[in-house]
Amino acid sequence: MIKIELNRKSTIHIQQLQLQVVRMDPNDKSTLRQCRIPLRNDLTVCEIWDGVIQVGLFTPKELDKFERSKTPLSRMLDAIEKKGPEALQSFKKSLEFVDKPHLLEMINKIENKQLEFKPTMDHKDSEFQVKKEEPDVEGGSLMEENLQNYHEKIKALETQLQNSKAECEESKAETEKLKLQVGNLQKHQEELSSHNLNLNHYVHLLAEGQKTSHEYVYTIANQLEHFKCWNKYLLDQNNMIMTEKANVIYENANLKEQLRQELGKRKMVGENNECKSSKRKKKKK
Incomplete structure (x- = not known):
């Protein structure tokens, strides 16, 4: 639990954000990373803006933060990896709203290849070993930092309001x-x-x-x-x-x-x- 002195509504929001920090499937993560350069060269955050909001993958505030960075799409792809096991499927749905079907076909092809070579753990003599992925705490620390910045902005606005009242x-x-x-x-x-x-x-x-x-x-x-x-x-x-x-x-x-x-x-x-x-x-x- 992130220990920040906020009101009850903000605490519930923190808990909801913490529930979103779930591991992505390694195959989905590998698929997304193999498509990273083609997506970055042929897609922008503005083009997929409405799509990711429609499927509930990102909020407008998150997209604004991506836009303010030097590499908006790279930041968005990094964030998708922290959105849970259904993040890749949601991203594919958002691509349906963009007039670039070749990107969706490319992701599907790579995803199918990943499924073909996915190791089966039903046999004891399997040559593949699945390593337990460590929990990704980067998203939680990023959300904690964002919430702290938001809380500081609120305090600054309250101070400005008090100063304005004093001036009045x-x-x-x-x-x-x-x-x-x-x-x-x-x-x-x-x-x-x-x-x-x-x-x-x-x-x-x-x-x-x-x-x-x-x-x-x-x-x-x-x-x-x-x-x-x-x-x-x-x-x-x-x-x-x-x-x-x-x-x-x-x-x-x-x-x-x-x-x-x-x-x-x-x-x-x-x-x-x-x-x-x-x-x-x-x-x-």
């Missing part, structure tokens, strides 16, 4: 801060309007104060200067707040675009997986 929370907090800043800005604008009214009032008083004493005019001028300085200060604060607001809006827009692209990619991956799954179900039907 940070964005919400920044939005709340922005709302507070907007509220403060509105207050400052109201104060600015009030000071502008006061300024106009004092300007009017200044015009009327020309008829009064010089001391009264001097007092009004000082107050007018004070309100001008306060007005300038409020304008500067307003500009700073508007600049911060623009920066926050720009950062939020970039974050939303990144999230939208990430969700689009995941949606495309999900649609592709659903499309492949529906296609596989239709072909099985």
Whole structure:
């Protein structure tokens, strides 16, 4: 049993994969190896893709792994040897979907020759001795490695999702801060309007104060200067707040675009997986 901390569904999947690691008949293995070079020169994984899926010999994920290798068909032939005693017959059935009957005839001829020279063990004085084949554990180690890689990818995606949630929370907090800043800005604008009214009032008083004493005019001028300085200060604060607001809006827009692209990619991956799954179900039907 492969000891990996996964959920119950993954453990059942591991057990199913382990049951598939069964020895191929030595004659079938010899037949497949004698046909290896002609098959590699005259057949591609793309041509036999639908056939092997139809007979249940490989899954689309396994075929994708073969395609990513430098020698896809060689990798597929190696994997067929680990698919059990019925793997060669399933492979022959998949060749019926390919418009290359000479390949199937070649395999049948070599298979018939293997059957003609197959040793019979009914007689005690038989000159042939059948050696017990050691269990092929390479397939099990390969599946264990693939499952570990799959588990690591799941953990990486979960980490990315948690990071995205954290970024969303940070964005919400920044939005709340922005709302507070907007509220403060509105207050400052109201104060600015009030000071502008006061300024106009004092300007009017200044015009009327020309008829009064010089001391009264001097007092009004000082107050007018004070309100001008306060007005300038409020304008500067307003500009700073508007600049911060623009920066926050720009950062939020970039974050939303990144999230939208990430969700689009995941949606495309999900649609592709659903499309492949529906296609596989239709072909099985």
